[in-house]
Amino acid sequence: MLEYVPLLVSLAVLAVPAAAWANPRVSLATTRVALAVFGDYVAEQSPRKREQQERLRAAHVATTHRAYASRTLLYAGLLGVAGSVLGVYGIAALFALLRLGGAALRTALPPALGFLANFTRLGELGAGQLFPLLLLSSATVGAGAAVGTYYLRWALLDQRAQARAGRIESTLPRTVAFMYALSRSGMSFPAALNTLAENESVYGEAASELGVAVRDMNTFGTDVLTALERMAARSPSQNLSEFGENLASVLGSGQSLSEFLRGQYERYQEEAESQQEQYLELLSTLAEAYVTVLVAGPLFFITILVVIGLVLRDTTDLLRVVVYAGVPLASAAFVVYIDSMTADRTGGVSGPEAATDPRTVQVANARSSDETAGRTDGGVVDGADAGLLGGVGGADWVGDRWTASRERLAMYDRLKRLLAWLDRPLDALLERPAVTAAVTVPVGVVWVLLRAGAVPLAPLPALRTLDSPVFEATLFAFVVFGVVYEADKRRTRAMEEAVPDFLDRMASINDAGMTVVESIERLTQSDLERLTPEVQRTWRDIQWGADASAALERMEKRVRSPMVSRAVALITNAIAASGDVAPVLEIAADEARATRRLRRERRQVMVTYLLVIYVSFFVFVGIVAALTVSFIPAVENAQLGGAAQGVPGTGISGGVFSGLSDIDTSTYVTLFYHAAAIQSVCSGLIAGQLGEGDVRDGVKHAAVMLAITYAVFAYI
Numbered sequence: 001m002l003e004y005v006p007l008l009v010s011l012a013v014l015a016v017p018a019a020a021w022a023n024p025r026v027s028l029a030t031t032r033v034a035l036a037v038f039g040d041y042v043a044e045q046s047p048r049k050r051e052q053q054e055r056l057r058a059a060h061v062a063t064t065h066r067a068y069a070s071r072t073l074l075y076a077g078l079l080g081v082a083g084s085v086l087g088v089y090g091i092a093a094l095f096a097l098l099r100l101g102g103a104a105l106r107t108a109l110p111p112a113l114g115f116l117a118n119f120t121r122l123g124e125l126g127a128g129q130l131f132p133l134l135l136l137s138s139a140t141v142g143a144g145a146a147v148g149t150y151y152l153r154w155a156l157l158d159q160r161a162q163a164r165a166g167r168i169e170s171t172l173p174r175t176v177a178f179m180y181a182l183s184r185s186g187m188s189f190p191a192a193l194n195t196l197a198e199n200e201s202v203y204g205e206a207a208s209e210l211g212v213a214v215r216d217m218n219t220f221g222t223d224v225l226t227a228l229e230r231m232a233a234r235s236p237s238q239n240l241s242e243f244g245e246n247l248a249s250v251l252g253s254g255q256s257l258s259e260f261l262r263g264q265y266e267r268y269q270e271e272a273e274s275q276q277e278q279y280l281e282l283l284s285t286l287a288e289a290y291v292t293v294l295v296a297g298p299l300f301f302i303t304i305l306v307v308i309g310l311v312l313r314d315t316t317d318l319l320r321v322v323v324y325a326g327v328p329l330a331s332a333a334f335v336v337y338i339d340s341m342t343a344d345r346t347g348g349v350s351g352p353e354a355a356t357d358p359r360t361v362q363v364a365n366a367r368s369s370d371e372t373a374g375r376t377d378g379g380v381v382d383g384a385d386a387g388l389l390g391g392v393g394g395a396d397w398v399g400d401r402w403t404a405s406r407e408r409l410a411m412y413d414r415l416k417r418l419l420a421w422l423d424r425p426l427d428a429l430l431e432r433p434a435v436t437a438a439v440t441v442p443v444g445v446v447w448v449l450l451r452a453g454a455v456p457l458a459p460l461p462a463l464r465t466l467d468s469p470v471f472e473a474t475l476f477a478f479v480v481f482g483v484v485y486e487a488d489k490r491r492t493r494a495m496e497e498a499v500p501d502f503l504d505r506m507a508s509i510n511d512a513g514m515t516v517v518e519s520i521e522r523l524t525q526s527d528l529e530r531l532t533p534e535v536q537r538t539w540r541d542i543q544w545g546a547d548a549s550a551a552l553e554r555m556e557k558r559v560r561s562p563m564v565s566r567a568v569a570l571i572t573n574a575i576a577a578s579g580d581v582a583p584v585l586e587i588a589a590d591e592a593r594a595t596r597r598l599r600r601e602r603r604q605v606m607v608t609y610l611l612v613i614y615v616s617f618f619v620f621v622g623i624v625a626a627l628t629v630s631f632i633p634a635v636e637n638a639q640l641g642g643a644a645q646g647v648p649g650t651g652i653s654g655g656v657f658s659g660l661s662d663i664d665t666s667t668y669v670t671l672f673y674h675a676a677a678i679q680s681v682c683s684g685l686i687a688g689q690l691g692e693g694d695v696r697d698g699v700k701h702a703a704v705m706l707a708i709t710y711a712v713f714a715y716i
Contacts, residue, residue: 007089010082017075034070042069055154058161058236060208072153080138080146087141088133161236163340164205168237169275171204173268174566174591176243178203180261181570181587187577189257190217190224199569202562209235213244225252239268265587269594276598280605286338287609287690294334295616295683298327299623302675306627306668316667323675331682338689431560433485433696440480444473467670468710471677475706482700489697491530496563498531500592503567507585516548516575534559549575563592603692610691610701617683617705621712624672629716632665673713680705 020027042049043066053065061068175196182192196203197211212234213227222230225248232244243264250260301322309315451469505526509519524536534555541551549572556568567588574584681702688698 006085010085013078013082016078020071030074031067031071034074035067038070038073039066042066042073052154054234055157055161057234058164059157060164061157061160068153072150075153076146076150079149080142083145084134084138084142087137090141091137159340164209165236165238167205168209168235169206169239170272171206172237172239172243173265173272174595175203175206175210176261176265176268177587177591178207178566178570180258180265181584182573182577183258183261184583184587185574185577185581187573189251191577193224194218195573199573202565202569206237206240209237209240210244224248239271272594272598276601280602283606283690284609287612290334290686290690291612291616294327294330294686295613295620295679298322298675298679299620303623303627306631309668310631310665316671319668319671323671323678327675327678327682331686335686335689335695338686339695431488433481433488436480436484437477440473440477444477447473447476467673467677468714471706471710474681475703475710478699478703478706481696482703485696486700492559492561494530495534495559496561496592496596498528499561499563499567500589500596502528502531502535503585503589503592506571507582507589510585511582516571516581517542520548520551531559548572563595567592606691610687613683613687613690614701614705617680618708620679620683621676621709624676625712625716628669628672628713632669673709676709676713677706680709 016026016030020030049065049069052069056063056065056068178196178199179192182195183189187195193210193214196207197214200207200211209231213224213231216222216227216230217224228244228248228251232241232248235241235244246264247260250257302319305315305319305322309319448466448469451472452465502523505523505528506516506519509522510516514522520535520539520542524532524539526532526535528535537558538551538555541554542548546554552568552572556565570584570588571581574581684700684702684705685695685698687701689695691697
């Protein structure tokens with residue numbers, strides 16, 4: 001056992017980076033060690049350091065250059081040492097797998113390389129004999145691991161920066177539209193920038209990048225022109241860099257900001273349509289590549305291996321590698337690649353995280369309303385508001401008589417997520433469909449145990465006993481998740497379909513001279529399809545004493561839609577600036593229509609390639625079923641009647657089938673069944689990723705394909 005101690009130590013060393021990634025305390029301890037060892041070295045000024053700092057800024061990494069560079073060197077050293085030791089064991093395992101003996105190696109190798117034969121007997125070597133092997137492994141595997149780790153850590157920054165650039169450019173049109181709308185509402189430009197920074201979660205990566213300029217101004221007192229120029233210089237997005245430079249020039253020259261933003265908004269909308277066409281072409285290419293490489297390729301390879309295995313020699317081991325490892329791993333890599341190539345092309349961030357706590361909004365609005373007799377949304381200050389202000393803003397708020405109330409509020413904050421689940425379990429389930437696994441997984445396990453009965457100890461019989469119950473449990477989990485996820489998605493999509501009409505009608509009513517509150521009241525009488533109940537609920541909220549901004553934000557939390565989140569953020573901030581929100585609403589309606597049009601075009605185009613994936617899956621299942629129904633029985637007949645004397649009536653000599661008596665054809669049938677099931681899951685998930693932009697959309701396709709596979713093999 002002593003010969004495995006270095007192996008265990010090397011594995012423990014490799015666990016350090018993984019533990020640092022998963023645990024903040026381990027990460028902090030690793031950073032401290034790295035700074036103590038390499039901190040002074042990486043702190044020296046050099047052109048390489050400036051280039052690395054630019055990479056960190058472009059990738060938006062929340063750490064200093066000194067910490068990141070020190071950890072990179074520490075990880076490279078650790079993996080270099082571990083790789084050197086693991087290389088020795090890896091080469092020894094390779095020789096053992098190839099069944100190469102020490103005597104044979106010494107005979108085949110030149111005398112100078114004869115020491116390599118010692119890899120075949122590591123447990124018998126002393127320190128002097130191990131040293132040359134370790135030196136060789138250090139010069140090859142260890143050095144490669146160290147250098148590869150170092151360059152990979154810095155290359156990952158480039159990849160992250162490139163991914164951020166794609167997200168920035170995809171969210172830039174709506175971000176510019178937001179700034180343009182706020183400028184039309186009469187809000188000053190610094191205030192518009194601050195408002196945009198407060199809504200980063202709604203408007204995405206472009207708003208986050210502009211938020212860097214806002215923090216530069218607010219924290220360090222930098223003027224707006226310098227902050228914008230710095231942001232443009234560090235941004236990985238070329239479009240945002242040009243926008244920042246042009247915006248700084250417009251502000252410095254005193255030109256009309258609204259006209260500039262309007263021109264930029266129209267330009268980016270046109271570019272978004274052009275990028276949509278390129279994006280759809282990319283998706284079509286990826287769909288064709290998937291069908292060719294990961295459907296037709298494995299099918300051809302499996303067929304060849306089956307023929308060779310049944311006629312010449314056993315290939316079940318290689319076939320298992322292809323079915324159980326090759327297809328799933330290649331499909332997973334393809335999903336990751338698609339996600340990296342098409343990230344954030346169709347929407348932004350929404351949900352509860354993007355909204356403000358309603359209680360905070362009410363207090364803030366109450367305080368601001370005390371300063372004026374009326375509100376820009378058309379509401380008025382009543383006695384209840386004044387009393388609330390007196391309680392909140394006065395000395396009584398900090399008095400002892402509020403201690404119990406504050407404790408109850410703190411307890412509510414700790415339990416509010418659980419209370420929300422208990423109050424609206426169906427809404428909570430629709431919001432997080434993955435929670436269905438808490439029910440479907442235990443039910444599936446119980447079903448497998450009941451359905452399988454006694455499971456044989458041998459691996460192959462155990463697989464044959466468990467495969468159908470496991471597929472049934474998996475199908476159940478997929479169906480439940482797919483139904484819940486699709487129900488929430490269809491509800492959200494129906495809401496978003498009505499958003500442009502909602503904004504247009506609200507703009508028309510406000511343009512006619514009515515306030516925002518009166519506009520919402522009029523909209524309750526309009527037909528806004530699925531959005532009508534939410535508007536009516538918003539109006540009831542206002543009737544019960546909420547202001548328009550708080551009521552709209554509560555509606556946004558209920559709907560949980562990116563499009564609604566953007567519209568509400570724009571309306572509420574426009575209300576704070578002015579009561580005339582009609583121009584802002586028109587801009588928001590135009591942006592919502594453009595987003596809806598692009599999504600419809602994508603769905604229409606990708607239907608064709610979705611059908612292509614389905615057809616390729618049917619071909620895969622059909623050929624595998626044909627092999628099971630026709631080819632395997634023919635081989636079994638050949639085993640029984642023609643293995644020795646030839647196949648009667650065929651003219652084929654028995655020599656071709658002389659090895660068939662040793663082939664277990666039921667093993668191939670089981671492999672066909674599993675291959676079809678695995679392919680159905682992989683094809684379904686990739687169909688959803690390509691067709692609708694999210695791998696979760698593929699669960700319903702995977703459920704349909706898995707059900708077809710199960711029915712086909714149950715019938716045959």
